[in-house]
Amino acid sequence: MMFTKNWKSTAVLRLLSVMGLASGLGCQDEKFLYLSQQTDRTVSQTAMIREVHGSSGVDILWVIDNSGSMATPQKSVVDNAEKFMEEFSKASVDWKLGLISTDDSEKPFLGFNSSFDRSSADPVGVFGRAVDSLGTNGSASERAFDPIINSLKNFPTFLRPKKALAVIIVTDVEDQSRLTAPQFLASFKSIIGDRPYYTYGIFGAPDFNCQAMDDRWQYAGSRYEEFMNSSSSHQVYPLCSADYGVALANIGRDISTVIARPQIDLTDRPETSTIRVDYKGRLLPGGPQEDGGYWYYDYGLNAIVFYSLEFSTDETDSVSITYEKTGGLVPAASAS
Known part of the structure; x- marks a missing residue:
């Protein structure tokens, strides 16, 4: 949390307020103590x-790009x-889906x-008809970034609390948004907050061996690469690609996998370097799975996320987690 005034002075005044020593300073209504140090931080x-x-x-x-060159990809x-x-x-x-185009003058097409x-009838048919309705008369200045921001701002209820977000972009040119x-x-990130998000792209870039409308753009070093890698x-x-079905199935499978991975929600925000996970007295290292890691910490979920539970032999066994919690604001005790 950021303070606009000197935190040391604020901390002293708040402490005096709780002790009843700052009534002459107008601090009777202070509600919090700032604790720069905590004596018991282990969780x-x-x-x-x-x-x-x-x-x-x-x-x-x-x-999905709806400019003149996109009939076949659509x-x-x-x-x-x-x-x-x-x-x-x-x-x-538990999924929810929305569809927008790369023409930032158009309203959303679905969702x-x-x-x-998932409660909608005939989801495959509904989605297919919505994609058909995009057409190919959209702006030749294909923009993905601007419409994403506009749609999320104008329809704030599209994002549900405590759900992940997946963004899938389909286009054959570099993004031409006003935003860098x-x-x-x-x-x-200011709109979606701490929720985890995942990115997917189907791009017609020359460095993907595709014949692009603009052969000057490359995916490598592009705006899209920066977003994907974030x-x-x-x-x-x-x-x-000759087999679109494989790409779409892979994307659907990856979304399902990353959001459904087993996790343990933490009760406090941890100092990440202090997290320790044990199973039956054995330390389970964290980090990338390819490096031997069993889990990673997801800041958006504030959870320990496991790649799998194959290390366990009995569902009645327990996993223990210890960590040092971060400091911050805690409620001050009320005077009785």
């Missing part, structure tokens, strides 16, 4: 294996939508004025 949590759960909820935002999305959707059915994912989610990539990311999980595929 211990235990969870049985069968209690470890996944978040299983995700809001999905599709951004048809490929429609033809393979079922392969994308069926991955959520397999994993019983913003009314919810489109850093400006977009700053605005995007998330903890991302995948990119060539727009000119």
